Amino acid sequence: MLKVLFVASEAHPLIKTGGLGDVAGSLPAALQAQGCEVRLLLPGYRAAIERAGPVTTVARIASPQLAGHIHLLECRLPDTEVTAWLADYGPAYDRAGGPYLDPLGHPWEDNAERFALLAHVAAAIALGQAGVSWQPDVVHANDWQTGLTPVFMMNAAQRPATVFTIHNLAYQGLFDQAMLARLGLPESLWTPQALEFHGQLSFIKGGLVFCDMLSTVSPTYAREIQTPDLGFGLDGLLRYRTDRLVGILNGIDDKEWDPAHDPQISRNYDFNRIREKLTNKRALQVEYGLTPDPRAPLIGMVSRLVRQKGVDLALASVPYLLQGPAQLVFLGLGDRDYENTLQALAKRHPGRVAARIGYDEAAAHRIESGADMFLMPSRFEPCGLNQLYSLRYGTVPIVRRVGGLADTVVDATEENQRAATATGIVFDGDSPAALVAALARALSLYRDPNRWVSLMVRGMQQDFSWRASAQRYIDLYHSARQLHH
Numbered sequence: 001m002l003k004v005l006f007v008a009s010e011a012h013p014l015i016k017t018g019g020l021g022d023v024a025g026s027l028p029a030a031l032q033a034q035g036c037e038v039r040l041l042l043p044g045y046r047a048a049i050e051r052a053g054p055v056t057t058v059a060r061i062a063s064p065q066l067a068g069h070i071h072l073l074e075c076r077l078p079d080t081e082v083t084a085w086l087a088d089y090g091p092a093y094d095r096a097g098g099p100y101l102d103p104l105g106h107p108w109e110d111n112a113e114r115f116a117l118l119a120h121v122a123a124a125i126a127l128g129q130a131g132v133s134w135q136p137d138v139v140h141a142n143d144w145q146t147g148l149t150p151v152f153m154m155n156a157a158q159r160p161a162t163v164f165t166i167h168n169l170a171y172q173g174l175f176d177q178a179m180l181a182r183l184g185l186p187e188s189l190w191t192p193q194a195l196e197f198h199g200q201l202s203f204i205k206g207g208l209v210f211c212d213m214l215s216t217v218s219p220t221y222a223r224e225i226q227t228p229d230l231g232f233g234l235d236g237l238l239r240y241r242t243d244r245l246v247g248i249l250n251g252i253d254d255k256e257w258d259p260a261h262d263p264q265i266s267r268n269y270d271f272n273r274i275r276e277k278l279t280n281k282r283a284l285q286v287e288y289g290l291t292p293d294p295r296a297p298l299i300g301m302v303s304r305l306v307r308q309k310g311v312d313l314a315l316a317s318v319p320y321l322l323q324g325p326a327q328l329v330f331l332g333l334g335d336r337d338y339e340n341t342l343q344a345l346a347k348r349h350p351g352r353v354a355a356r357i358g359y360d361e362a363a364a365h366r367i368e369s370g371a372d373m374f375l376m377p378s379r380f381e382p383c384g385l386n387q388l389y390s391l392r393y394g395t396v397p398i399v400r401r402v403g404g405l406a407d408t409v410v411d412a413t414e415e416n417q418r419a420a421t422a423t424g425i426v427f428d429g430d431s432p433a434a435l436v437a438a439l440a441r442a443l444s445l446y447r448d449p450n451r452w453v454s455l456m457v458r459g460m461q462q463d464f465s466w467r468a469s470a471q472r473y474i475d476l477y478h479s480a481r482q483l484h485h
């Protein structure tokens with residue numbers, strides 16, 4: 001049985017800020033269902049420990065950089081058979097605020113130390129130095145927070161195979177050069193061939209340079225990050241390692257996101273009972289003070305409010321939408337400017353535009369169940385999960401043709417409609433005019449109930465469960481093991 005240590009900085013439902021949390025919360029269980037034995041390693045954030053319920057301490061790990069010991073707390077990842085380990089070290093993780101940002105929204109000043117610590121614990125477990133009687137065949141690290149994991153294993157005589165997955169290349173974990181010594185890393189790593197990135201220490205390069213195999217979360221994004229446009233300065237390195245890099249589409253937790261059984265929505269439905277979705281639409285309109293009109297096209301957007309997500313494009317399209325009967329509901333958290341603009345917009349157009357600033361999982365489910373369309377005009381999108389949830393909830397996604405959006409939504413061209421493959425609206429370009437044209441197409445289809453319902457139903461019939469992708473990860477683990485031996 002293949003033993004996998006899955007290392008991540010967040011995993012739903014213990015702690016989540018975005019798509020990485022969804023993946024780390026669902027892929028380990030899917031791997032176990034296909035015969036792997038997985039241990040999930042996370043930082044012991046205060047919020048995660050509180051949510052974990054009863055835990056047992058299974059190890060005490062020392063680190064030369066730290067005063068006290070790190071306690072490895074064991075629990076069950078809720079609603080799964082996966083054993084999770086929380087690396088509990090109070091000075092690093094026992095605080096109010098988010099996993100990466102303080103309560104004011106600034107990165108924690110000691111993020112380098114906090115996530116080096118996570119990588120240190122991962123390496124100790126991987127090398128059999130943590131005092132737990134379990135050692136993995138493969139260590140699977142995710143995003144920059146875990147990038148130093150293979151670095152801390154570099155000099156071991158024997159080590160497990162290593163895999164690194166890029167969930168978002170835009171976040172790289174860059175710190176001052178002085179941090180190299182502070183983290184106890186050798187001077188020899190200060191070169192562009194190792195951890196140096198234009199005069200800064202790059203955590204993500206640890207993963208990209210030193211892991212046996214690399215992956216990212218969609219085939220199109222795997223190609224895009226090898227180009228200067230979307231490579232964020234790392235495209236050269238990724239082209240150099242192109243034979244080690246694969247794109248594996250994310251799956252979704254299809255129990256958590258299932259309109260037929262979702263306890264968080266007003267009325268359950270599936271593609272045979274699609275009219276029931278209207279009950280959720282009405283509830284959403286009432287909840288947000290929108291005019292409760294079943295015929296008004298209701299457009300939802302749930303997103304981190306950052307430039308990546310094309311929030312500015314969405315905002316620029318609002319005047320166009322307000323010329324017709326459309327209604328809009330936004331749920332998001334992020335850049336203050338976007339938050340303020342959205343709130344002002346909602347105030348100016350009560351009954352037509354609603355905005356909730358915050359992070360609210362249940363509200364996200366209600367928007368997916370109640371909206372007619374879902375807006376995702378991202379500038380880049382490694383995979384994207386919300387368009388997958390939207391497809392499953394019969395909420396037609398309107399997406400830009402990038403990354404995972406291009407791989408998962410089939411545009412409603414005349415041809416694709418005739419061939420019965422269309423599932424949404426896909427547009428090119430990053431101008432407001434391009435989005436407005438896409439919205440115009442969506443609204444015109446919406447006025448043709450037969451065509452609209454067939455789009456909805458086809459979306460709901462797609463299978464984006466983890467089954468196929470989990471097998472691809474297992475293949476990736478085997479490749480890593482072969483290359484490593």
Ligand code: ADP
Pocket residue numbers: 017018019020022302303304331332333358359360361364383384385386387
């Ligand atoms: P990213 O990881 O870049 O944020 P994804 O589409 O891959 O984008 O995943 C986003 C996940 O976070 C989805 O599960 C989405 O529902 C959730 N999400 C984002 N913002 C919010 C919010 N304000 N409230 C609730 N859920 C949110």
